[in-house]
Amino acid sequence: MKIPFNLPYVSGKENKYISDAVNHSSNPEYESYNNKCKKFIKERWNYKDLFMTSSCTAALEVCALILDIKKGDEVIIPSYTFPSTANAFIRQGAKIVFADSRSDYPGIDEKKLGSLITKRTKAIVPVHYAGIACDMNEIMKVAEKHNLYVVEDAASAIDSKYVTKQLGSIGHLGCLSFHQTKNLHCLEGGAIILNDDSFLKRIKYILEKGTNRNELVSGLVERYEWVDIGSSYMMTELHAAFLYAQLEKAEWIKKKRMSLWEEYYNSLLILQGKGILKLPNIPEYAYHNAHTFYLILNSTDSKESLRKFLSDNSIQAAVHYTSLDLSKFWKENYSKISKNPNSLRYNDCLLRLPLYNTMTKEEVSYITSSVLNYFNF
Ligand SMILES: Cc1ncc(COP(=O)(O)O)c(C=O)c1O
Known part of the structure; x- marks a missing residue:
């Protein structure tokens, strides 16, 4: 797979x-x-x-x-x-x-x-x-x-x-x-x-x-x-x-993605409980569209190590934005100083797991088992 x-x-x-x-x-x-x-x-x-x-x-x-x-x-x-x-x-x-x-x-x-x-x-x-x-x-x-x-x-x-x-x-x-x-x-x-x-x-x-x-x-x-x-x-x-x-498929897409997103969330909640990583936090005012499922690891090293483990198991996980104040363009043209510690943390520690409309629950299950396995659960 x-x-x-x-x-x-x-x-x-x-x-x-x-x-x-x-x-x-x-x-x-x-x-x-x-x-x-x-x-x-x-x-x-x-x-x-x-x-x-x-x-x-x-x-x-x-x-x-x-x-x-x-x-x-x-x-x-x-x-x-x-x-x-x-x-x-x-x-x-x-x-x-x-x-x-x-x-x-x-x-x-x-x-x-x-x-x-x-x-x-x-x-x-x-x-x-x-x-x-x-x-x-x-x-x-x-x-x-x-x-x-x-x-x-x-x-x-x-x-x-x-x-x-x-x-x-x-x-x-x-x-x-x-x-x-x-x-x-x-x-x-x-x-x-x-x-x-x-x-x-x-x-x-x-x-x-x-x-x-x-x-x-x-x-x-x-x-x-x-x-x-x-x-x-x-x-x-x-x-x-x-x-x-x-x-025309908007309704089906939303339901499908939400069921995959929830499957990820429920399966990996145990890792958040043990302080190993954080799952997406949905503020009480937000009703989201299940666009992305991400993990926030405790360090860049642990994120990279998990990413490599998943890749070795044929799962393509992805980092996301390079914070703009840490980017090559900003540093070369505007400022080398970044004063945004939370943004830096997401830049370093956030890892996105696969999520697309035709994904199956079996695929999510394979990914969550791999993540749990990586952390010896
Ligand atoms: C926050 C944000 N704004 C703008 C864009 C650009 O969108 P587009 O590729 O449709 O131009 C992206 C791309 O993903 C984005 O993440």
Whole structure:
């Protein structure tokens, strides 16, 4: 048995919908898959408004443009995240200010935000790590007090909630990823969620390469032109056709992943009880989507040693983010000093176990037995 870390899911209808998009898109009756995906996501997860994008990276870049982020602005992001969270803002000239993770969970520590805010702070970008919500109530309170924008990086968090609210629907803007490592995917894809109507007009320009083409399509103008800054940020119709086939399986995917996640949790709980490692902590306000199952070992050495043992047993476990303030790029260009001990711990000690939609309980059982066996249980 060889178990990969991830196996991108195929529902079976992707080819049919793609060929539909190729063969029928000029038919006047044809409703675009882009529109179908948008409607499906909006209705199922109760979002105010959203647009499909080419990736979550693109969605984050659109957010930085809409918020007019520029040189001199400061943007607070967790250091334990993917480079796209920072790139979107740094390429606009903003200064990135790193916040530490919580000690009990890799998400941003809401209690440390206050001390990072200055007169130049413009936005906070919480990342819902592993689809597990940050404390959005506290983050929104801080943002309101200081008049800041909040952009939720919900890359891994489709189908996750903060209490009753979908992640991505709470800040001013939210970003989703449909990359092939996510629960629902189209190889590369994303969405930007708008929770504030005032962004609506500009977002259409930005997504349409800085033009008012959508006004031409709606018959409002006779020709379109350059009206704003923008780029090629929209999801292609072929990616949308692929994604629609996955969205139709959203309910099954969530249930399936949750049952695998719980199997991992229940089987490995004994190791947490003995202080050997920590399992994911789900805060009481978070309802997660079983995107990731991770372990936090007591040291880098024990994490590497377990990873090697699993690899020798044909199980591909994976580390996750290199904290951005420990990365080559940051250290060479900005600072060699890292002041985020919790982020450092996740950088060093977090190990993700395989989890994908078609995985079987037998495979999870083989992995949990191997982990228990490694620790002599
Ligand atoms: C927190 C976070 N933000 C953004 C991204 C980028 O997503 P995408 O690959 O859709 O551009 C990722 C990628 O996994 C991520 O983990």
